[in-house]
Structures are given as structure tokens and as C-alpha cells.
Amino acid sequence: MHVIELVQIEKHFQGQAVVHPLSLSIKEGEFLTLLGPSGCGKTTILRMIAGFEQPTKGQVWLAGQNVTEMPPNKRDLNLVFQHYALFPHMTVEDNIAFGLKMKKMPRQLIKERVDEAVAMTQLTPLRERFPHQLSGGQQQRVAIARAIANKPKVLLLDEPLGALDLQLRKNLKSELKHLQRTLGITFVYVTHDQEEAMMLSDRIVIMNHGRVEQIGTPREIYAKPQTLFAATFVGENNVFSSPEGLFAVRPEKLIPQRESGARKSGVIEDVQYLGSVHKLLVQLDDEPMKVTIALDISDDHPWEVGERVGVNWNTKDEVIIGP
Ligand SMILES: Nc1ncnc2c1ncn2[C@@H]1O[C@H](COP(=O)(O)OP(=O)(O)OP(=O)(O)O)[C@@H](O)[C@H]1O
Numbered sequence: 001m002h003v004i005e006l007v008q009i010e011k012h013f014q015g016q017a018v019v020h021p022l023s024l025s026i027k028e029g030e031f032l033t034l035l036g037p038s039g040c041g042k043t044t045i046l047r048m049i050a051g052f053e054q055p056t057k058g059q060v061w062l063a064g065q066n067v068t069e070m071p072p073n074k075r076d077l078n079l080v081f082q083h084y085a086l087f088p089h090m091t092v093e094d095n096i097a098f099g100l101k102m103k104k105m106p107r108q109l110i111k112e113r114v115d116e117a118v119a120m121t122q123l124t125p126l127r128e129r130f131p132h133q134l135s136g137g138q139q140q141r142v143a144i145a146r147a148i149a150n151k152p153k154v155l156l157l158d159e160p161l162g163a164l165d166l167q168l169r170k171n172l173k174s175e176l177k178h179l180q181r182t183l184g185i186t187f188v189y190v191t192h193d194q195e196e197a198m199m200l201s202d203r204i205v206i207m208n209h210g211r212v213e214q215i216g217t218p219r220e221i222y223a224k225p226q227t228l229f230a231a232t233f234v235g236e237n238n239v240f241s242s243p244e245g246l247f248a249v250r251p252e253k254l255i256p257q258r259e260s261g262a263r264k265s266g267v268i269e270d271v272q273y274l275g276s277v278h279k280l281l282v283q284l285d286d287e288p289m290k291v292t293i294a295l296d297i298s299d300d301h302p303w304e305v306g307e308r309v310g311v312n313w314n315t316k317d318e319v320i321i322g323p
């Protein structure tokens with residue numbers, strides 16, 4: 001059985017469609033990510049699953065039950081908001097316990113749940129502190145601990161790492177994945193960061209302007225993007241047109257050559273060293289387009305800016321992305 005089933009849900013605001021009809025089934029224990037640029041409807045979809053927003057059309061099913069009309073507090077899920085809010089006058093543990101107290105859970109059980117949640121999010125030494133005595137990352141962990149203390153079947157996370165700096169994001173990313181695996185909770189995760197989506201997810205839903213562009217595993221999405229948007233939004237790509245339509249070739253599949261007879265040719269505009277790989281940016285002859293070639297560093301005759309280069313690839317590495 002699927003934990004979440006969205007059946008042709010759509011959302012209009014003031015007559016304007018912001019989510020076009022969307023059907024999606026999410027498995028128990030799955031880490032599913034909604035990925036797309038700002039304004040594409042990610043938060044709106046989460047809010048419809050949580051019940052804070054009523055779909056204009058369609059149905060939301062949770063664990064085999066139609067919950068479309070059910071208020072948020074009756075649904076067995078928790079939402080960690082894009083802009084999380086802790087109660088400033090409550091300690092970490094009181095913040096985490098708040099929802100459980102509201103549910104009138106026995107005190108002993110609340111204590112157990114809080115102990116477990118602070119341990120999992122590595123907040124045990126900070127449990128007596130107030131939010132203003134915590135860093136942004138620690139506050140975010142409290143928001144996550146508060147959600148997992150409820151032991152929901154489903155956790156909805158709306159850009160939970162959005163407000164954090166790069167290093168904190170990195171640390172929390174691995175923690176989140178680990179947490180999700182250990183708890184076996186179904187995660188529906190929202191981000192506009194493709195790297196985050198690729199690293200965390202079992203499956204990714206790529207959204208653009210309220211529509212699904214593609215649904216697939218990170219591997220499928222990288223290797224077989226189905227639309228121009230999917231091909232260029234996730235990872236770098238080179239898109240070529242042919243009489244049959246568009247196709248894409250990833251930078252690491254392009255082969256630079258000094259001999260003549262390549263499929264394309266051009267001039268190297270830039271050489272970028274990025275640790276284990278380096279990239280050539282090539283301006284093609286007779287075409288406005290530039291291509292990126294990724295090479296490993298073990299190149300005994302390095303390419304130089306201004307040099308002429310032939311650009312080749314194997315036909316098997318062309319990914320057809322439609323007309
Ligand atoms: N209550 C509302 N009334 C009118 N329009 C709304 C409302 N809520 C959202 N929208 C519009 O719906 C569209 C989708 O918004 P949504 O918040 O779902 O986007 P998002 O993908 O979460 O973006 P971001 O990455 O910036 O958070 C936007 O164009 C937004 O302006």
C-alpha cells in the first residue's frame with residue numbers, strides 16, 4: 001500500500017493554476033523530493049498534503065484513507081516549515097514536548113520521546129537552552145526533533161536547510177538521511193538545490209511552472225532526462241539540435257581531440273580546474289552555443305585557452321530529449 005496517494009490534485013489561486021493536475025504515489029519509507037525553481041508550486045503541494053491548503057480539484061489519500069476534507073491536526077504527519085518557528089520563551093526540550101503535551105500524552109511517555117528525539121538530533125547537551133542561545137543549524141535540528149518526537153508516519157520538510165550556510169547544510173544533510181533510514185519514516189522533502197536532491201532522494205519529482213517534468217531515481221534523472229528542463233536543471237549538460245530533435249550529451253561524455261574529423265569544432269574559452277576534474281569551455285564555430293567538456297586531471301598535454309579543439313562523442317551517449 002502507498003502511504004501517500006495524490007490523485008489528480010490541482011490548485012488555483014484567483015483563477016490562476018499554480019499546480020497543474022498531479023498524480024503521485026509515495027511508498028512507505030521512501031525519501032521523495034520535490035525539486036524545482038522558486039515559485040514552481042513545491043510548498044503548495046506540501047501544504048495540500050498536510051491539509052493547510054485545500055486542492056481545487058482532486059484527492060489526497062493517506063494510508064488508504066481519503067483525507068481530502070480532513071483538517072491538518074487529524075492527519076498522521078508533520079510538516080517542518082520553510083521558515084521554522086520555535087517558541088522563543090521555551091527551552092529546547094519544552095519546544096520538542098509541546099505538541100505531545102497538547103495531545104495529552106502521559107508525562108513518562110513524553111519524557112521518553114523527548115530523550116529519544118534529542119539523542120537522534122544530537123541536541124542532548126543543549127536541551128536546557130533557549131532558541132536565542134542556539135546557532136541556526138541547532139535551531140533547525142530542534143524543529144526536526146520536534147517533528148520526529150511525534151513519530152508521524154510521514155514527515156514533510158520544506159527546504160529545511162535553506163537558511164543555513166554551506167558547511168552546516170553539508171553536515172545536516174548526512175544526518176537527515178541517516179535519521180530517515182533509522183526511523184523508517186516516509187519523507188517528502190522540498191528543495192530547489194539539485195545536488196541536495198540527488199544526494200538524499202530515493203526518487204525525485206522535477207517541477208517547473210506547476211507541472212511535473214519528470215519523476216525518477218537520481219540515476220534515471222541524470223542518465224535519462226526526458227525534457228529540456230530536466231536535462232539542464234539537474235547537473236551540467238550540452239544540448240544539441242539535429243533534424244530529429246534535441247539531444248543532450250553530458251560534459252564527461254564529450255571527447256576533445258587535436259586531430260581533424262570531429263563532429264564539432266571550436267575554440268577553448270576557459271579552462272577550469274576543479275580538484276579531481278577540469279573543464280574546458282568551448283565556443284563552437286558557426287554556432288552561438290558553448291559546450292563544457294569535463295576531463296580527469298591525468299592529461300599529459302594540457303589544453304590551453306585560445307587553442308582550437310575538435311569536439312567528439314559516442315552516439316550511445318546521446319540522450320534524446322524530445323522534439
Ligand atoms: N495564498 C496564495 N495566494 C495566491 N498565490 C499564491 C498563494 N500561495 C502561493 N501562491 C503562488 O503560487 C505559486 C507557487 O508558490 P509556492 O509557494 O508553492 O512555490 P515554491 O515552489 O514553494 O517556491 P519557493 O522555492 O520560492 O518556496 C507562486 O507563484 C506563488 O506566488
Ligand SMILES: [Mg+2]
Nearest residue numbers: 042043044082
Ligand atoms: Mg516554497
